Amino acid sequence: MARVLGTEGWRLGWCLFLEWARREEEQAEGDGVVAGWPRRREKTARPVASLGILGAWLQPGMAESTEVRKLVYLVTGGCGFLGEHVVRMLLQREPRLSELRVFDLHLGPWLEELKTGPVQVTAIQGDVTQAHEVAAAVAGAHVVIHAAGLVDVFGRASPKTIHEVNVQGTKNVIEACVQTGTRFLVYTSSMEVVGPNIKGHPFYRGNEDTPYEAVHKHPYPCSKAQAERLVLEANGREVRGGLPLVTCALRPTGIYGEGHQIMRDFYHQGLRLGGRLFRAIPASVEHGRVYVGNVAWMHVLVARELERRAALVGGQVYFCYDESPYKSYEDFNMEFLGPCGLRLVETRLLAPYWLLMLLAVLNALLQWLLRPLLLYAPLLNPYTLAVANTTFTVSTDKAQRHFGYEPLFSWEDSRTRTIRWVRAMEGSAQ
Numbered sequence: 396m397a398r399v400l401g402t403e404g405w406r407l408g409w410c411l412f413l414e415w416a417r418r419e420e421e422q423a424e425g426d427g428v429v430a431g432w433p434r435r436r437e438k439t440a441r442p443v444a445s446l447g448i449l450g451a452w453l454q455p456g457m458a459e460s461t462e463v464r465k466l467v468y469l470v471t472g473g474c475g476f477l478g479e480h481v482v483r484m485l486l487q488r489e490p491r492l493s494e495l496r497v498f499d500l501h502l503g504p505w506l507e508e509l510k511t512g513p514v515q516v517t518a519i520q521g522d523v524t525q526a527h528e529v530a531a532a533v534a535g536a537h538v539v540i541h542a543a544g545l546v547d548v549f550g551r552a553s554p555k556t557i558h559e560v561n562v563q564g565t566k567n568v569i570e571a572c573v574q575t576g577t578r579f580l581v582y583t584s585s586m587e588v589v590g591p592n593i594k595g596h597p598f599y600r601g602n603e604d605t606p607y608e609a610v611h612k613h614p615y616p617c618s619k620a621q622a623e624r625l626v627l628e629a630n631g632r633e634v635r636g637g638l639p640l641v642t643c644a645l646r647p648t649g650i651y652g653e654g655h656q657i658m659r660d661f662y663h664q665g666l667r668l669g670g671r672l673f674r675a676i677p678a679s680v681e682h683g684r685v686y687v688g689n690v691a692w693m694h695v696l697v698a699r700e701l702e703r704r705a706a707l708v709g710g711q712v713y714f715c716y717d718e719s720p721y722k723s724y725e726d727f728n729m730e731f732l733g734p735c736g737l738r739l740v741e742t743r744l745l746a747p748y749w750l751l752m753l754l755a756v757l758n759a760l761l762q763w764l765l766r767p768l769l770l771y772a773p774l775l776n777p778y779t780l781a782v783a784n785t786t787f788t789v790s791t792d793k794a795q796r797h798f799g800y801e802p803l804f805s806w807e808d809s810r811t812r813t814i815r816w817v818r819a820m821e822g823s824a825q
């Protein structure tokens with residue numbers, strides 16, 4: 396009996412010691428905060444009955460796996476082109492994730508397949524313009540990646556709607572963070588908050604500090620610039636609980652990759668034109684492009700580092716970049732559409748710039764005239780022509796210096812993946 400008691404006593408003593416050590420460790424990490432993250436009550440049980448309590452503690456890796464998954468992330472616009480890649484990237488590359496909330500006006504059916512993994516995926520159908528819906532989704536999240544937006548340079552939506560979604564929606568996200576105590580906010584901005592400007596000034600291999608006259612007229616870049624400013628100004632605001640909000644903005648150039656709607660449109664247009672696309676923009680005009688997987692990776696990385704490097708990263712903007720080559724918009728598209736059977740026909744003599752501008756203005760006029768009857772929103776309008784026809788490329792390493800970003804996908808990978816995706820459309824294209 397004495398011996399049994401002795402064994403039990405030893406076991407109890409060992410368990411108490413381990414428990415004490417665990418609490419000491421937690422205490423050292425911060426009072427109710429794990430390295431700056433609000434502590435979340437663990438749902439994980441003390442497992443492994445066969446080995447007893449001691450066995451549970453001693454199982455290799457167990458302590459990490461129960462301790463590690465504690466973060467709640469919210470991705471707004473998580474069912475969009477970029478948002479889906481961010482969601483998938485988080486599930487693959489953020490080991491501390493316990494719950495991923497995907498907030499979108501339109502939820503994708505593909506979300507269902509994600510619900511079987513170790514991370515709780517919560518789909519939330521909601522509208523960023525509705526403050527109460529946003530606040531409910533944000534409550535209890537540690538990090539918000541705000542990628543929802545109305546991307547419209549074709550005149551499909553009214554300027555008012557673009558403003559409501561992109562500016563008011565962002566205000567709602569910021570206020571929700573402040574009210575509910577969420578400390579980390581990453582905003583998906585755009586190269587267009589800088590340019591190209593309406594004067595057509597080139598931005599050649601510029602970085603975040605390159606002086607440039609940012610003049611906006613179009614509702615989309617205006618709204619993105621306003622929203623970005625709001626996010627950056629919110630950095631340092633006190634959130635519920637008394638700690639400061641840490642924000643930053645990522646500015647992708649033209650994103651490409653699996654799911655890119657405009658690439659899809661060009662592909663289908665090429666098929667309709669008998670496998671041809673017609674060059675409209677001089678090959679010498681460089682347009683910045685970045686692979687969607689790398690943009691998603693940048694979001695995941697910066698979100699992770701916002702807390703650890705708050706002083707450095709908070710309030711900063713970062714262009715999104717990778718190894719994608721500098722080319723004209725059309726030549727770049729041909730990197731994918733070419734291997735899928737389309738060819739780019741040179742028409743510079745047939746379609747000089749003045750003629751293109753005339754067509755673009757005509758399109759705008761038609762859009763305005765037809766608006767009461769139908770929505771006419773072709774790809775070519777004066778704004779898209781100006782963007783496509785003005786050099787805008789970035790060359791920077793700020794994200795690498797500040798939070799250790801390196802592209803996850805090489806140019807070859809990005810190209811291969813995009814071509815594979817276009818090829819997969821072939822069957823459904825006709």
Ligand SMILES: NC(=O)c1ccc[n+]([C@@H]2O[C@H](COP(=O)([O-])OP(=O)(O)OC[C@H]3O[C@@H](n4cnc5c(N)ncnc54)[C@H](O)[C@@H]3O)[C@@H](O)[C@H]2O)c1
Binds near residue numbers: 583
């Ligand atoms: N596509 C690009 O080349 C590019 C370049 C730079 C920046 N961006 C930015 O990246 C973000 C994502 O763009 P994308 O290309 O994936 O566009 P997208 O249209 O594919 O995705 C946007 C998502 O936001 C959702 N959304 C729109 N209005 C909403 C609302 N009121 N409430 C909730 N959700 C709403 C949409 O349903 C969609 O799923 C945007 O903020 C955009 O400004 C895109």
Ligand SMILES: C[C@@H](CO)CCC[C@@H](C)[C@H]1CC[C@H]2[C@@H]3[C@H](O)C=C4C[C@@H](O)CC[C@]4(C)[C@H]3CC[C@]12C
Binds near residue numbers: 774783
């Ligand atoms: C003149 C046409 C003949 O082929 C080509 C028109 C191409 C345009 C439709 C696109 C050229 C540049 C694109 C934009 C750019 O890549 C960056 C953007 C920023 C982002 O925040 C939203 C999308 C976009 C505005 C993108 C839209 C399409 C282009 C204007």
